[in-house]
Amino acid sequence: MTEITLAHLSDPHIAHDKLCLPPTAMLNKRALSHLSWRRKRRFLHVGAILDRVVADLRATAPDVVALTGDLTNLGLPAECRQAADWLRRDMPAQTIVIPGNHDMLVRDRWPNTLGLWAPWMAPAPDDFPFVRQVGPVALIGVNSARPMPCFVAAGQIGRPQADRLAAILHDIGRQGLCRVVMIHHPPVAGIVPPRKALLDAALFRDAIARAGAELVLHGHSHMSGLSSLPGPLAPVPVLGIASASMRSDRPERAAAWQQIRIATTERGFHIEIRRRIFRPDMPVLALPAMIFASYRIPSPI
Template sequence: MTEIVLAHLSDPHLSHDKLYLPPAALLNKRALSQLSWRRKRRFLHVGAMLDRVVADLRATAPDVVALTGDLTNLGLPVECRQAADWLRHAMPAQTVAIPGNHDMLVRERWPDSLGLWAPWMAPTPDDFPFVRRVGPLALIGVNSARPMPWFSAAGRVGLPQADRLAAILHDTGRQGLCRVVLIHHPPVAGIVPRRKALLDRALFADAIARAGAELVLHGHSHVSGLSSLPGPLAPVPVLGVASASMRSERPARAAAWQQIRISTTERGFHIEVRRRIFRPDRPVLALAPMIFTSYRTPSPI
């Protein structure tokens, strides 16, 4: 395969209003998230917006979909089961997912919660980062979601995972693959406040700086945008995307997905990103493409 079409979406926040929530399961940090959902967020994360995004995405028949976290709102096992059904029936078969902070608000038994997403994700917490290869593309899933104290939506990667990430990037780079890293929390400073930030982003940035990558995709901020991280030879583009279910008139915050067309060249990869934005009662807003060029030059780890 000399060309791959990758679709990126994030933060669908599937509604749990029709699910039974055991009262005892809310006697923790989830109580705050449930209050926020009932008072505000359920009016912002709208199923009709998500349906429009998914229908548009499916119509383009991408080779693979990258979903960068927050499928749920409270991380309850019943929500994880609902999300698994949604992944199975609503999303293309070739979908790769990672968890977000809402998916791990508090500790749950992995087999009863995120373990249900094993067909689309790493089978156990110890298997991050994981790699899914599609032709010349290597999707590398990182887990930045950790149970955090009350009032914190921050994340961590941890030194062991960061070291494994650097090794995976080095190995896939030597194979000449296009390395796209998936992480929920933005790995660049200033995109979100500290209480929502990747607290050890220096570890992640160091892995990228040492071993390189072609692209980093994230969610969490609910804002579509472009930033970068230093790479061994050139800056590495970092792309965020708004929540796929967000009802907003503001283009940067409105529900969106990104079509990423990756073509192999004699020296590396040509990457073309087209963002598609969905506002209430308006036609799709298709932005001009962003173009990136990457060269296959393995770097020392």
């Protein structure tokens, strides 16, 4: 394969209203998140909008889907089972997932929660970052989800994971593959307020600056946008995408997904990005393509 089509979506926040919620599992931070869901967020994250986004995505038959976290709202075992069923039933077979902060709201047994997503993700907490190769593209999944105190939705990757990320990026770059890094929390300062930020973003930025990457994908902010991080020789594009279920009239906030076509060239990669936006009671808004050229140059580390 010399060209693949990658679909990027994030933060579906699949509704949990019909699930049985064990009272003992709610005696923690989950109770506050559930209250927020009942009072406000269930009116913003709409299942019918998510269905529309997924149907549009599937119609394009992407080679692979990158889903950057927050499939659940409380991270309950029942929600994780529901999300696994949704992945099997509704998403293309070649889907790659990383966890978001809502998926790891509190500490819980991995086999009963995120371990259920092993077919689409790293099988164990210590297996991040993980790599999935599709044609000339290597997707690298980073875990920034960590249990945090109440009213804090921040993330953290930790130095061991950051060091492994730099080594992986270096090795894959030497192989001549297009490196697409998936992380839930935005690694660029200022996109979200401090209580929602990546606390050790400097570690992530240092790995990118040392080893390089062709593209970084994130969610969490519930806002679509483009930014960048310094690479060894050129800036690395950083793409955020709004929640795939968000009801909003604002184009940057409305539910969306990104179609990313990556083609190999004699010198590197041609990357073409098209964002598709879903506002209530309106046709799909397809934005003009963003185009990037990336060159295969072995990076120092």
